[in-house]
Amino acid sequence: MKAVAVFPGKHVAEVIDYAEPRIEAAMQVKMKILEIGVCGTDREIAAFEYGTPPDGEDHLVIGHEALAEVTEVGAGVTRVKVGDLVVPMVRRPCPHATCQACQAGRADFCYTDDFTERGIKQVHGFMTEYIMDDEQYLNVVPAHLRDVAVLTEPLTIAEKALAQIWEVQQRLPWGCPPLMSKVTDDAATNGRLNDEAHAANTSTNISTSIAAYCHKAVVLGAGPVGLLGAMMLVANGFETYVYSRAGSDDTRGGLIESFGAKFIKAETHTVEQMAQEVGGIDVVYEAVGASQLAFDVIKVLDTNAVFVFTGIPGRKGAVEIDIDAIMRNLVLKNQIVFGTVNAARSHYEAAISDIEKFEQQFPDAVRGLITGRFKIDEALPLLRQGSQGIKSVVAVN
Ligand SMILES: [Zn+2]
Ligand SMILES: [Zn+2]
Incomplete structure (x- = not known):
C-alpha cells in the first residue's frame, strides 16, 4: 500500500x-x-x-x-x-x-x-x-x-483551550449573561462602550442589548485553527470576533460572518480600534503565532479576561512591548494568560459533538x-x- x-x-x-x-x-x-x-x-x-x-x-x-x-x-x-x-x-x-x-x-x-x-x-x-x-x-x-469529521483533530486544540477557560474562570462569578449593572457601570466609568453604543444602551434599546450581551471572545488569525476556534466559540454562546489580515482573500470575511462571528480586518483597524469595536474583550483565542500582535492584544484585555496562546512564533528579531502596562493590567484586572497544546480524549469527544452542532447551525460554513x-x-x-x-x-x- x-x-x-x-x-x-x-x-x-x-x-x-x-x-x-x-x-x-x-x-x-x-x-x-x-x-x-x-x-x-x-x-x-x-x-x-x-x-x-x-x-x-x-x-x-x-x-x-x-x-x-x-x-x-x-x-x-x-x-x-x-x-x-x-x-x-x-x-x-x-x-x-x-x-x-x-x-x-x-x-x-x-x-x-x-x-x-x-x-x-x-x-x-x-x-x-x-x-x-x-x-x-x-x-x-x-x-x-x-x-x-476530518476537522476533528485540529478542533481539539480549541476544545482543550475552552475547557481550560471554563476551569480557570471558576475562580470568579462568570455566569452568562452578566448582570445589567456590569454593562452600565462599565459604560459609565471605563468607557467600555463607545458613545453610540452607550447612547443605545441608555435608551429604549437597553433590554435588547443586555439580552444580546454575553462573554466577548476575539480570535486572532483566520487560518483553519482560528476559524474552527471561532466556530466553537459561536456554538458555545460567545459573541465572537475574528481579528486578522484579510490579505487578498476576500472570501474569508464572508465565511466568518456566515457562521455568526464578526470579522475585523487588521488592515483597517489597529488593535486599540479593534478592542473598542468589541467593547470589552473577555477571552482571546490566539491562533496565529505572531508575538507582537499577541502582546499588543494582551495590553487591551478587559477586567478578569483570559488570553490563550496556541500559536508558535518563528524565531525572528526582538519585538518591543510595553511590559509595565501588561504587568499592571495582569494584576489590577485579574487577568490570566496561558498556553495550550495537544488534547485529551475528552477534547476529541467535545470536538465531535461541536462538529455536530456546526452541521446543524451552519453546515455550509463548516463544509467551506x-x-x-x-x-x-x-x-x-x-x-x-x-x-x-x-x-x-x-x-x-
Ligand atoms: Zn495538524
Ligand atoms: Zn509523560
Missing part, C-alpha cells in the same frame, strides 16, 4: 510502498484511512524542520489529522466495531512511572517530553491506506459527519473550511507549496 514518508537524513519526501498492517494483539483495531487533513506541522515535517522517525528507522510516515473506518478488530476490542468511523488520537504517553500526567491518561500534559506522536514524533502517522491502533486511542464519529481534496499521489506537491485555501485534505479511500 502507499504511504507518504519523509527521510530526514536524506532530505527526501516521497510516496513509498509500505506493508499493510495486520492485527497481532487483542486490543488492536485495523482501519482504512478515509481522509487526512494537511496542516502547517506536516509542511514543516516535509521541509525537514521537524519530525522524528521511529527509533532505528530512517523514515517517518506523516499525517496526524485522520478520519478512518474500522475494517477489523482484535478479539478483546469493545469500544469500536467494523464499519465505525473513528478519529485516532495523536499523542502517546511517555514511559516514565514518575510522569503523573501520562500515568493518569493525560499525555497532553506530559511532564517529560518523552511522549510520542503519530506522524510527528517517533511513531508512523496516518497518511497511508490502512493503519493499526489500540482501541483506547480511537474516538467514534457519527456516520453523518463523514464529510467534515475544506477547500481542496487531493489524491495521495498529489500529497507531495501539496506539502511543498504554502497553504492554499483554508484546509486541504488528502482523500485516500
